[in-house]
Amino acid sequence: MGEEDPGFAGGSYVVVQKYLHDLDAWEALPVEAQERVVGRRKLSDVELADDVKPPDSHVALTTVTDADGAEREILRDNMPFGAVGTEEFGTYFIxxxxxxxxxxxxxxxxxxxxxxxxxxxxxGLLHRGHGLLFFTPAADFLEDSTRPARLAGQPEPEPEPELVNGRRNSVTPVRAPPVFKARHRASRPVATSGNQWHKEFT
Structure with missing residues (x-):
């Protein structure tokens, strides 16, 4: 977040998603087919050349560019997980x-x-997926106890009184509760191949 919302500058939007994979369907695909689905070589993780990479590969569809052709990137991480007892296997994305x-x-x-x-x-190789969108303020926002009150248009709390002989010389004013910026975006099901229903985040 930058100058477009200076009160929350330094903050970030965070998307968290959990996907459950159909590993039987995935493992049934030959390695070459898996590479075309993802758009990368399986062992080296090298991206396929543009003349080889299918337009419906994951890499091709998740590459977003602006009007000038510059790629728009996000900071992301993806971690696999598995629970043998419940036979749940998939990935967490943030x-x-x-x-x-x-x-x-x-x-x-x-x-x-x-x-x-x-x-x-x-x-088409997922059992299901779901996720949430958050806004996380910057660390200095959380450390500044007066900023939430200022953003809410409330008067700033009085400064803490000095200690006299180890004791406060007046009643400590009650601080206004923090006001955080909340954003919620709904999701709706989208039909995909194999009569499976998934979530589109809009």
Whole structure:
């Protein structure tokens, strides 16, 4: 977050998602087919060349560019998980961005496709997925006890009185409770291949 919202400068939008994979369907694919689904070589993790990478690969559909052709990036991480007892296997995804627009565009391209591809092939290999969108303020926002009151248009709390002989010489004023900026975005189901229902984050 920058000058477009100076009261919350330094903060970030955070998308957290949990996907459950159909590992039987994935393992049934030959390695070459898996690489075309993702858009990367399986062992080296090297991205496929543009003339080889299918337009419906995950890499192709999640590459977002602006009007000038510059790629719009987010800070992201993806971690696999598994629970043998419940037979749940999949990935946790977390992405940080200045605006949720980039991540939402990626999700829209994955589930709804583009002119060049109907949709990402990975959703067809999922049991289900869900996620949440948060706004996280910067550390200095949380440390500044007067900022929430200022943003809410409330008077700033009185400064703490000095200690006299180890004791306060007046009653400590009650601080206004913090006011945090909350954003909520709904999700709706989107039909994909295999009669499976998934979530599109809008």
């Amino acid at each position: 992405g940080y961005a200045r605006t949720p627009e980039v991540t939402e565009t990626m999700l829209a391209r994955m589930f709804l496709g583009t002119d060049a591809a109907t949709h990402d092939r990975i959703p």
